[in-house]
Amino acid sequence: MILIKNGTLLALTDEGVIDTGDVVIDGSRIFYVGKEKKYDFVFDTVIDAKDFFVMPGFVNTHTHLAMVLMRGIADDVALKQWLQNVIFPIESKLTADDVYFGSLLGLMESLKTGVTTVADFYFHMDAVAKAVKETGIRASLGFGLASKFDMDTIKLKLAEKFVSKYNNSENGRILASFAPHAPYTCTLRFLKSISKVAKEMGVVVHTHLHETEKEVSDFKKIYGKSPIQKLYEEGFFNAKVNAAHCVFLDENDYKILKENRVGIALNPQSNLKLGSGIPDIPKMLSNKLLLGIGTDGAASNNNLALLEDMRLVSFLAKGLSNNPELLNAKELLRMATFQGAENIGFSDVGLLKKGFRADIILVKKDNINLLPNTNPYSLIAYSMYPSDVDTVIIDGKIVMQNRKILTVNEEAVKKEIHKYIKKIHN
Ligand SMILES: [Zn+2]
Known part of the structure; x- marks a missing residue:
């Protein structure tokens, strides 16, 4: 189980922005979203998200x-x-x-x-x-x-x-x-x-x-x-x-x-x-x-x-x-x-909501272009750079952390791409 705690949550449901909220992930799905801490688990991973906006990918x-x-x-x-x-x-x-x-x-x-x-x-x-x-x-x-x-x-x-x-x-x-x-x-x-x-x-x-x-x-x-x-x-x-x-x-x-x-x-x-x-x-x-x-x-x-x-x-x-x-x-x-x-056929993806798939991104709140942290919806929609994304979780698995992709070797892929470019220009 994963706990993302103290984040500024944009659930994109009917609920507004939740300050200092938590998201609990159980397996591939979201188990809890809120600030009342209605859960009592031992977590495998705890992510402190106090410096992040937390939202669906x-x-x-x-x-x-x-x-x-x-x-x-x-x-x-x-x-x-x-x-x-x-x-x-x-x-x-x-x-x-x-x-x-x-x-x-x-x-x-x-x-x-x-x-x-x-x-x-x-x-x-x-x-x-x-x-x-x-x-x-x-x-x-x-x-x-x-x-x-x-x-x-x-x-x-x-x-x-x-x-x-x-x-x-x-x-x-x-x-x-x-x-x-x-x-x-x-x-x-x-x-x-x-x-x-x-x-x-x-x-x-x-x-x-x-x-x-x-x-x-x-x-x-x-x-x-x-x-x-x-x-x-x-x-x-x-x-x-x-x-x-x-x-x-x-x-x-x-x-x-x-x-x-x-x-x-x-x-x-x-x-x-x-x-x-x-x-x-x-x-x-x-x-x-x-x-x-x-x-x-x-x-x-x-x-x-x-x-x-x-x-x-x-x-x-x-x-x-x-x-x-x-x-x-x-x-x-x-x-x-x-x-x-x-x-495209996924009916339980795209909201921070109990039962939905845990596809979540953490966006750095203190990057220059996102300050001051006034209106989170506006900041993501109109001010965010793609590079402000810090962490990516998909189907309950951490796929990127501190902008490092954990599932593939980035350098090895880049090397192959350089080879490909040489090949088509020959
Ligand atoms: Zn096309």
């Missing part, structure tokens, strides 16, 4: 971890050129080992910036799963799928096998999902069968949707409908869907997303950097869509610090609506934790 609902390997090599170009001229050719050469070390690097960056859950989708997913297992992070692993000639049925079978193997593994720390790349890289028939199987298996479909204006206008030309409307007609949203981007939406699209409880992974940095448009966050909020936040891959962001995307979501909400009251700091933090976790 951040949840990155859309990323491609191993794309950190392509960080900085394709800037200042549009999505189509970015994918076809740079990213796809490199990806075709990536080995499982490259993806494993790339994922480890991406996970180290995630932990160092307070992210305790990631929803990844890529290929060589066994290699990603290995990296996830070793680091101790919580993850939803999406088996990437795209249509190719007559391979769809075989690919779907492989995906099913992957999902059966990993879903709910590692004490529920790992979930698996089906991850069709996008409506423009998968046939409608394929998307329909993927959704059907995902529903039967009770797992999430994680996909890119309405990322560019061209994707939407091409569908309208062919089908007279947006991708969302066409997919709805095909029964795609019968499964639980986590849709990344959702930039170009009309009234019917909003209605479908709302009625089908589709999770939206907002990736504003990636959208803005690729010049792919601006998600209409005020309209999403007024339609009460289920909003989570993602970083997307580091080739289009170019880092995995969810804090930055979170802040951008807030500023777009306020800026696009000319209304500073829209989306307050606590609501924003809940979006970046609890709601994000729900969207």
Whole structure:
């Protein structure tokens, strides 16, 4: 059992900030949160958190971890050129080992910036799963799928096998999902069968949707409908869907997303950097869509610090609506934790609450940018640097302490990354 004592607790429940409060962790779950010390245990580990904010870790609902390997090599170009001229050719050469070390690097960056859950989708997913297992992070692993000639049925079978193997593994720390790349890289028939199987298996479909204006206008030309409307007609949203981007939406699209409880992974940095448009966050909020936040891959962001995307979501909400009251700091933090976790299939993650998974970060209160310690919600939402995260606990295990990751050898991973860079430049 672990006791975190005397912390400033941001539980993100209905309760306000708790000063000098304690969190008791029993196994992988939170047993107690409060200041009345209603417990009597002998603890294996006691963490004195008097100098820390204690809160749920951040949840990155859309990323491609191993794309950190392509960080900085394709800037200042549009999505189509970015994918076809740079990213796809490199990806075709990536080995499982490259993806494993790339994922480890991406996970180290995630932990160092307070992210305790990631929803990844890529290929060589066994290699990603290995990296996830070793680091101790919580993850939803999406088996990437795209249509190719007559391979769809075989690919779907492989995906099913992957999902059966990993879903709910590692004490529920790992979930698996089906991850069709996008409506423009998968046939409608394929998307329909993927959704059907995902529903039967009770797992999430994680996909890119309405990322560019061209994707939407091409569908309208062919089908007279947006991708969302066409997919709805095909029964795609019968499964639980986590849709990344959702930039170009009309009234019917909003209605479908709302009625089908589709999770939206907002990736504003990636959208803005690729010049792919601006998600209409005020309209999403007024339609009460289920909003989570993602970083997307580091080739289009170019880092995995969810804090930055979170802040951008807030500023777009306020800026696009000319209304500073829209989306307050606590609501924003809940979006970046609890709601994000729900969207990707974790229903007991993202709050400091009895029975919830113990995914907790400790943030240094006396760092210059966080002084004076006036309003903790505001400080985390608007002032915190990713490097203010000191300790990370996931599923009841201490994964990082004093900014040192305890589960993987950081230096050894860095060495492998240097080797990889040499290899691709030869
Ligand atoms: Zn993406």
